[in-house]
Amino acid sequence: MASEKPTLVFIPGAWHTAEYYEGVIAQLKGYGYEVHALRLPSVGGDETTTVADDAAHIQKTTSALAAEGKEIILVMHSYGGIPGTESAKGLLQKDRAAEGQKGGIVGLVYLTAFLLPEGLSMWQFLGGMPDWVVYNGKRMGLARTPEIMYNDLPAEEAESWSSKTLYHAAPSFETPLTYPAYKYVPVTYLQCEKDQAIPFAGQQAMAKIPGDHVKTPVCSSSHSPMLSMPETVVKVIREAAGETVA
Template identity: 40%
Template sequence: MPPKASVKRIARKPVRKTVSCGVYLCAFAAPEGLSIYFATNGPEDWHDVKHSVCRPMRVDEIFYNDCTPEQIEAASKDIRPQSTLCFLLPLTYAAWNHIPSTYLVCEKDNAIPLVAQETKIAHPEASFTVERCAASHSPALSMPDFTADVVRRAAGAKT
């Protein structure tokens, strides 16, 4: 959630338009006023929540289920705990409602299941350009070329 609030600060700079588009990679694209834990009825069973910190468990199954064992091992070393405030606080700015946005639906995502992604992009106020792939929650790791092409297209490049 915090990156979306930073987009608000960047996008409103008067000098020039600094944010041309948003790209959501199998992300939680919520409307303003909604928190992740409110939308999901609390922490997922793979969230280890202690002392205001959330640590993901079973990352090979949840985040990297289409990655090689080597990719999983390398990526798992970089996972850090996250403040539960990111999940508890309501979204104060929905960037997708203010700037052109692309949503990459990842059909094998176990962190945000396909039905949840489809619900987010079908929101009545949403106007996403939708791209799809058969990736896990980590398309930049398992499908880097395709993911880079999605970002380039969102930014206006012909790929």
């Protein structure tokens, strides 16, 4: 990587917006990073949104940054790992360099995120949805949200964050990953031991999919380490960006 720090692009998961990352983002900006946090169309938006739609939305930001010559790291949480991975097609730095262009994606950070095999949707990978995903037509909501998403936060805080979640478009869980970007760039996968949404064993299995070039730090967080362990998340991201952090 170049001496200039890479630009970070945050891709939230299902039901969540960029608001959940404000604490982490503030710290990273303090360390000199340019940060962009997106809201996916599938979150509280068009209920027909697919992975491809979310990926195209992400590319509007990343392609503009790459055109400016910026090196980019995608930071993805939960469902965000699927459209985030998909969106990297055509934007990897090494592919752009081969065409004489500067800038592009140089790394992927998965925060207890879905890292799927090529050709599978989340629905296929999981064999259906868990009982805490509630359907209302093509809109998906959450049941037992504090328990599933924020089980290591104080009860009042967990309830507050739960109240901010939005519906999510069901088709996005049913469309497959077509581009395994994780095969071609450095990958960091933060595994969270107390996660009730993606069990720890599932995270471990997904972190093995890319091969030997994956870093796999572990923390004791719930499914939302950006809220309960923001300093850990910041450390993981800074190290993925090439810093040595004590």
